[in-house]
Amino acid sequence: MTIKTYNVLFICTGNSARSILAEGLMNQYGAGRFKAWSAGSHPAGQVNPYALQALQKFGVPTEGFRSKSWDEFAADGAPEMDFVFTVCDNAAGEVCPVWPGQPMTAHWGVADPAAVEGSEEAKKQAAWDAAVILKRRIELFLSLPHEKLDAVALHKAVREIGKQ
Numbered sequence: 001m002t003i004k005t006y007n008v009l010f011i012c013t014g015n016s017a018r019s020i021l022a023e024g025l026m027n028q029y030g031a032g033r034f035k036a037w038s039a040g041s042h043p044a045g046q047v048n049p050y051a052l053q054a055l056q057k058f059g060v061p062t063e064g065f066r067s068k069s070w071d072e073f074a075a076d077g078a079p080e081m082d083f084v085f086t087v088c089d090n091a092a093g094e095v096c097p098v099w100p101g102q103p104m105t106a107h108w109g110v111a112d113p114a115a116v117e118g119s120e121e122a123k124k125q126a127a128w129d130a131a132v133i134l135k136r137r138i139e140l141f142l143s144l145p146h147e148k149l150d151a152v153a154l155h156k157a158v159r160e161i162g163k164q
Contacts, residue, residue: 015040050127
């Protein structure tokens with residue numbers, strides 16, 4: 001029996017920290033069942049180094065991450081997404097592209113560690129805090145019995161995770 005691999009896209013405005021964290025964590029913990037990507041409506045052009053450090057603390061490989069536009073995932077030939085999650089409030093309020101395949105969507109807002117000013121320690125802590133919140137939400141998401149839930153129940157469950 002072949003097990004379906006679900007495609008997941010995490011969206012944030014800058015695609016430099018939160019969505020990168022979520023992409024790495026989902027690929028690490030959902031390996032085999034989920035394939036994740038991240039993108040931004042207005043990509044920052046670089047990945048936040050503190051986000052990469054947080055991923056390393058969870059044992060997530062950090063090679064290959066890049067800040068990219070969500071246009072890549074709305075274009076012809078892009079992977080068809082099963083789930084699209086916004087992880088910042090700005091992206092949640094923006095008009096998103098029409099995603100091929102009509103994926104299930106939800107908002108999982110997290111404070112922006114890239115916006116933290118101050119000491120290096122404060123910036124590291126902000127990235128770590130965002131990573132911990134996203135890891136918890138991803139673990140809750142991965143615990144849902146996807147194959148047994150109808151679409152309406154699954155949609156409600158993934159939205160509720162964003163409130164955790």
